[in-house]
Amino acid sequence: MDTGTHFVMGAAIGGLATLDPVVMSSDATATAVLIAAIVGSQAPDVDTILKLKNNALYIKHHRGITHSIPAVILWPIGITLILLLFFPDANWLHLWSWAFLAVFLHVFVDIFNAYGTQALRPFSDKWVALGWINTFDPFIFGIHLVGIMFWTLGAHPGYTFLAIYAVLVVYYILRYRSKQNIKRIISKRFPDLKKVIIAPTIRFYQWRVAIIDHDHFYVGKAFKDELIIYDEFKRLPFPKEHILSAIQGDENVSAFLSFSPAYRWEIEEEDDKIEVRFIDLRYRKDGHYPFVAIVHLDRDLNIISSFTGWVYSEEKLQKKLEILPD
Structure with a gap:
């Protein structure tokens, strides 16, 4: 899911925690649990920082190890230990439990997107992507906002979000x-x-x-x-093995091929260069396919430049490749 939806889900976990009598018996525990729920709902997406390095690294590893089984175990432990430094009187077991639920829910709902996660690591590197729910779903986001609004107006947050999550179970079934x-x-x-x-x-x-x-x-x-x-x-086989051999080790091509289950290719040969383009077929929008991998080679099959990611115009793509259009 998107960052905003994960945030409101974290708030919802904080609301559900009000049903826990141990949490409500201590101001320190209640405050720490609310912080843990919000932080835990965001923690697995720390790998978004990989995008600052390059798209290839981000595409290949986003929702990978940070969403794995060891990570789901370690994130709540780390969050709990840090928060106990600021709230030493908080009940550590209940703090950990609600932090764990927030992290688990983050990974669990991501499984239902088309992107998916490597939630089964280290037992399997397979991407688990059920594809029932869009990365941003306005109903899911909106119903959480409604719950938060009722909370601010004085409704009991625990029972409010219990009702909301019962509705969401039905919603997920309808999507399936x-x-x-x-x-x-x-x-x-x-x-x-x-x-x-x-x-x-x-x-x-x-x-x-x-x-x-x-x-x-x-x-x-x-x-x-x-x-x-x-x-x-x-559907055509890639016709020129020597070109394929030259590009398949490129990090952008490798990232694209590891991510895309349905793509086609194009080769355009010019006097001074060869362009190879892989086009993901899943994201057609207004007649355009924005997710691509593209490689430029010289006539000796040395890679001049390459790129993978989402682009919505040829001009922007060429700028990313640092090659001016002919």
Whole structure:
């Protein structure tokens, strides 16, 4: 989920903690638990700092080790130890318990996004991405804001957020059923289906769709019971092994290929350079595919420059590559 949603979820955990009599019996414990809930709800995303280094590092490692099983155990311990320095009278066990719930909830809800997490590390490096909920879901964010508003108006925060989370359980079930319905529609229309990627959007009934069958890629959207295909691409093997060998060790290409399950490629050869472009098919917007990896090589197959990430115009892409358009 996005940072704002994780923040309001942290506040919600702080509200739920008011149901804990041990927490409410001590001002120090209550204050420390509220801080722990908010900090714990943000802690796993500390790896966002990798973006300052480069996109490749961020794409390859974001929601990786910081969302793993050891991290879910260690984050609450670290938060608890630090807060006990400032609130020595706080009950350490209940402080740790609520910090743990905040960290666990952060990782748990991220599993339901299309991006996913490596939540099973160290037992598996597989990305767990159920793809039911958009990274920012206005209903989830909004209902938390409503809960916080009622809290400030005097409602009991514990019971308020218990009710809200009961509603959210139903909401998640509805999202699951909606996605399963889209899967059934696609399976009927594409009997030679190899793989399908159904990604949520900010709209409840609308989903992004990337379909792979034996010979083609199809890109479109689903809305309720309707499937609309916008683009169709022939699936072709990468034709030039010497070029592939030259670029596959590049960190931007490697990061892109580790992240993208559905992409196509383009090669453009000019007098003084070769351009290889990989295009992720999951993020079509207004006829444009913004998530790409691109490499420029000279005629001797030395890499001149490369880039991976989200770009929305060719001019910006060329600037990122530090090469002016011809």
